[in-house]
Amino acid sequence: MTIARPILLVGGAPRVPIDAIRHFTAAASGTTALAVQARLRAQGREPQLLLSLDASPGATATRYSDRDALENALGGWIARHPDGCVVMSAAVNDYRVATVEHWEGGEVRALRPGEKLPSGADEVVIRLRQATKLIDRLRPEFGLRGPIVGFKYEAAATVLASAEALRRRVGAAVVVANSLCGTVQALLDASGCEPQSGREPLLDALAARIAGL
Numbered sequence: 001m002t003i004a005r006p007i008l009l010v011g012g013a014p015r016v017p018i019d020a021i022r023h024f025t026a027a028a029s030g031t032t033a034l035a036v037q038a039r040l041r042a043q044g045r046e047p048q049l050l051l052s053l054d055a056s057p058g059a060t061a062t063r064y065s066d067r068d069a070l071e072n073a074l075g076g077w078i079a080r081h082p083d084g085c086v087v088m089s090a091a092v093n094d095y096r097v098a099t100v101e102h103w104e105g106g107e108v109r110a111l112r113p114g115e116k117l118p119s120g121a122d123e124v125v126i127r128l129r130q131a132t133k134l135i136d137r138l139r140p141e142f143g144l145r146g147p148i149v150g151f152k153y154e155a156a157a158t159v160l161a162s163a164e165a166l167r168r169r170v171g172a173a174v175v176v177a178n179s180l181c182g183t184v185q186a187l188l189d190a191s192g193c194e195p196q197s198g199r200e201p202l203l204d205a206l207a208a209r210i211a212g213l
Contacts, residue, residue, distance in 0.1 A: 006084035009033040012052025013091040028091035030055030039207035087149040095128035147173035
């Protein structure tokens with residue numbers, strides 16, 4: 001009897017801390033991960049759900065806060081399930097905060113870790129530094145041997161080429177291509193590109209692919 005492969009659905013977006021109480025994050029609700037979970041459950045599978053603190057309030061899931069917490073949760077799951085399937089629908093930040101500076105009365109001051117920005121600052125400058133692509137690290141650093149399902153979300157003119165480049169770069173089994181305007185929705189794998197007629201057919205086809213990996 002074949003044992004079903006464990007599946008981890010990662011949704012939402014990590015918080016990127018600015019100061020002791022402020023952060024920014026991407027607009028990612030976790031609804032894709034929840035929709036795929038429902039479809040997989042209908043097929044008799046029970047995937048694990050990993051969502052950010054701000055995604056889909058009320059949903060039962062393991063939660064992560066920032067990028068470090070997400071990496072720790074992913075690393076722990078992969079260590080327990082190295083042959084499992086990781087579905088990376090989360091909008092993981094491409095940048096980290098490098099420095100935060102604020103001006104008060106013509107004087108410039110750099111914010112130290114753990115401090116809070118003063119409410120009376122005349123101006124605040126936040127400098128970002130590029131972060132590594134988390135999906136690129138799943139195999140070489142985290143030790144994942146099982147399938148990767150990736151997502152690419154950008155302009156219609158470039159999304160299919162970018163999705164294929166992602167698939168090749170990380171050795172993904174499937175990459176979901178979504179354009180910002182919603183006109184391009186497709187699944188890409190080693191055999192080519194399968195366009196979909198809308199979000200619901202896309203999710204149906206994606207869940208079927210994941211269940212068969």
